[in-house]
């Protein structure tokens with residue numbers, strides 16, 4: 001089982017830790033105040049931070065991230081307008097992160113599942129499904145197996161360019177919850 005270092009201690013960091021730990025993975029965290037001080041020990045690194053925080057983490061840890069699987073979970077929303085994503089049109093946060101980390105295996109995952117649905121393992125009556133996009137098949141397998149071991153469903157959603165669609169889905173889900181049309185414990189479910 002792979003080991004994981006999660007940047008962040010917030011809602012998503014804790015919910016993802018719960019899933020991975022339930023599956024038997026070793027998980028540690030690097031909190032905001034530890035950035036630049038604590039070393040990465042995991043094989044897989046999860047960026048459970050706001051999108052604007054990613055640049056600073058890469059600036060501090062670029063060399064340590066070489067060869068690692070890096071999981072981007074962000075929804076790169078413009079939090080001033082709540083009406084657009086801040087990444088270039090047609091791109092995605094994950095693709096932009098891959099450009100900054102050409103020697104890492106970047107995955108997009110967890111951005112379409114609210115923290116509550118990771119923690120409970122349910123979206124309504126359905127088991128929560130984590131959609132995973134990325135260009136490295138082995139990296140995707142490591143994450144998918146770890147999520148399934150933790151009791152959730154996980155699906156390979158295709159190449160990293162599918163992060164564009166995953167971020168669109170995550171954005172839409174956020175706007176629905178922010179406008180109280182759905183709850184933060186709900187959201188999109190996947191039925192096979």
Ligand SMILES: NC(=O)c1ccc[n+]([C@@H]2O[C@H](COP(=O)([O-])OP(=O)(O)OC[C@H]3O[C@@H](n4cnc5c(N)ncnc54)[C@H](OP(=O)(O)O)[C@@H]3O)[C@@H](O)[C@H]2O)c1
Nearest residue numbers: 008009010011012032048049050051053074075111114115
């Ligand atoms: N919440 C959800 O349901 C959900 C669903 C899908 C995707 N996401 C995405 O998941 C990410 C985390 O969301 P969240 O809800 O877990 O947020 P959160 O509860 O606010 O937690 C954010 C974490 O990031 C840390 N952080 C903030 N700025 C940082 C920086 N410059 N450098 C290092 N660490 C920093 C925070 O530390 P401090 O508190 O000490 O500043 C905190 O530990 C976001 O990108 C969000 O778009 C969230």
